[in-house]
Amino acid sequence: MRAHQVFDKMPKPAAIDMNFSHDIDDEYVKLIRRMNPPRVVIDNDACKDATVIRVDSANKHGILLEAVQVLTDLNLIVTKAYISCDGCWFMDVFNVTDQDGNKVTDEGVLDYIKRSLESDSCFASSMRSVGVKPSVDYTAIELIGNDRQGLLSEVSAVLTHLKCNVVHAEVWTHNTRAAAVMHVTDDETGSAITDLERLSRIKGLLSNVLRGSNSRSNGAKTVVSHGVTHIERRLHQMMFADRDYELLDEDAMEDQQRPNVKVVNWCDIDYSVVTIRSKDRPKLLFDTVCTLTDMQYVVFHANVVAEGTEAYQEYYIRHIDGSPVKSDAERQRVIQCLEAAIRRRVSEGLKLELCTTDRVGLLSDVTRIFRENSLTVTRAEVTTKAGKAINTFYVRDPSGYPVDSKTIDSIRELIGQTILKVKGSSSPKEQKQASQDSPTRFLFGGLFRSRSFVNFGLIRS
Numbered sequence: 001m002r003a004h005q006v007f008d009k010m011p012k013p014a015a016i017d018m019n020f021s022h023d024i025d026d027e028y029v030k031l032i033r034r035m036n037p038p039r040v041v042i043d044n045d046a047c048k049d050a051t052v053i054r055v056d057s058a059n060k061h062g063i064l065l066e067a068v069q070v071l072t073d074l075n076l077i078v079t080k081a082y083i084s085c086d087g088c089w090f091m092d093v094f095n096v097t098d099q100d101g102n103k104v105t106d107e108g109v110l111d112y113i114k115r116s117l118e119s120d121s122c123f124a125s126s127m128r129s130v131g132v133k134p135s136v137d138y139t140a141i142e143l144i145g146n147d148r149q150g151l152l153s154e155v156s157a158v159l160t161h162l163k164c165n166v167v168h169a170e171v172w173t174h175n176t177r178a179a180a181v182m183h184v185t186d187d188e189t190g191s192a193i194t195d196l197e198r199l200s201r202i203k204g205l206l207s208n209v210l211r212g213s214n215s216r217s218n219g220a221k222t223v224v225s226h227g228v229t230h231i232e233r234r235l236h237q238m239m240f241a242d243r244d245y246e247l248l249d250e251d252a253m254e255d256q257q258r259p260n261v262k263v264v265n266w267c268d269i270d271y272s273v274v275t276i277r278s279k280d281r282p283k284l285l286f287d288t289v290c291t292l293t294d295m296q297y298v299v300f301h302a303n304v305v306a307e308g309t310e311a312y313q314e315y316y317i318r319h320i321d322g323s324p325v326k327s328d329a330e331r332q333r334v335i336q337c338l339e340a341a342i343r344r345r346v347s348e349g350l351k352l353e354l355c356t357t358d359r360v361g362l363l364s365d366v367t368r369i370f371r372e373n374s375l376t377v378t379r380a381e382v383t384t385k386a387g388k389a390i391n392t393f394y395v396r397d398p399s400g401y402p403v404d405s406k407t408i409d410s411i412r413e414l415i416g417q418t419i420l421k422v423k424g425s426s427s428p429k430e431q432k433q434a435s436q437d438s439p440t441r442f443l444f445g446g447l448f449r450s451r452s453f454v455n456f457g458l459i460r461s
């Protein structure tokens with residue numbers, strides 16, 4: 001049943017009044033929460049092929065994003081969702097599975113979901129601190145600028161030269177722009193970098209790299225801090241603020257790649273109805289809800305269905321001031337921003353996965369090899385767990401042609417067949433090579449130690 005068939009006779013929810021001070025608003029939220037604490041019910045019997053999670057809570061702006069964020073961070077797949085809020089109350093129902101399409105049965109995961117969604121830290125915070133996790137364990141570096149071949153290689157080489165170890169990073173590219181959030185530590189102490197002079201030098205050198213050979217390049221920005229937001233949400237915010245949604249060429253995106261986003265006003269109940277049809281993928285719901293929230297829209301009702309390879313999302317929204325979309329220009333902006341949010345995480349290129357013992361300079365070495373073989377990194381996820389580096393790269397040929405298999409074979413021969421793998425490769429040749437390699441044959445050794453990582457004409461003293 002479509003959401004509008006349920007909601008058309010419902011009374012209009014009261015608009016969220018943001019004219020009160022944040023302090024008064026926070027105190028009101030705390031009072032409502034004490035009177036009506038959030039309730040989470042997890043049911044593995046109600047649905048044949050999914051775990052059903054129901055969340056009831058006092059309503060506030062950003063609460064839907066907080067709930068979706070908890071599920072997304074656990075890499076759960078939302079197959080269906082029903083969202084409704086009526087004035088001061090909020091109700092969500094999510095059908096979720098694990099990445100293999102199975103119900104979530106791990107008691108530890110289920111307990112974590114329940115505790116997270118019912119905790120004060122999740123629902124008592126204001127929208128200003130959604131996903132904020134202050135840390136003294138690492139220094140956060142935010143970068144945004146024009147995308148170009150070899151940019152990640154240059155950035156990671158500078159960090160290696162400055163004795164910074166990248167313990168976690170995510171890099172997105174979209175519409176000729178690149179954004180990255182990196183968590184780095186001092187390679188000697190393993191903790192956050194606090195020396196102000198050193199931080200200033202890091203910021204200055206990275207800014208030079210982002211500007212490249214064009215000293216007048218606009219839009220390059222480097223931020224260093226010790227308090228970071230949720231990385232994926234922060235990347236959306238950075239690219240949104242950078243206005244990456246403004247298309248350079250309306251014909252650059254093929255029709256089959258473009259999400260079908262429509263926005264119409266339902267005058268009878270003062271809603272704007274947003275419908276999105278697109279190819280389904282992990283974290284799609286998070287990306288769209290994140291964008292609507294950061295654009296200051298409130299989702300009053302929603303219906304989400306993902307079947308097979310397609311996803312359908314329907315949102316009934318108003319601006320935070322209580323009004324629906326007011327003009328055609330605003331409507332086009334909403335459409336463009338949602339299209340951009342969906343496209344940012346689309347994985348263009350060949351997926352490569354690297355798993356090996358972590359060490360300082362590893363990211364610099366690997367991305368330098370990509371650059372020397374004329375590969376462009378379109379997306380990257382860098383993580384470190386228990387001394388192991390688990391990295392994912394999406395690479396492509398700058399000319400737009402498919403990546404030459406001989407180039408990949410050469411790179412894997414250099415790095416190590418068992419260390420760097422092509423995701424999804426199941427050819428007999430691939431399997432034969434993997435079985436013949438020794439797990440310790442290509443562990444880099446002293447291969448890169450004699451190389452200098454600071455011979456960049458782009459880096460000024």
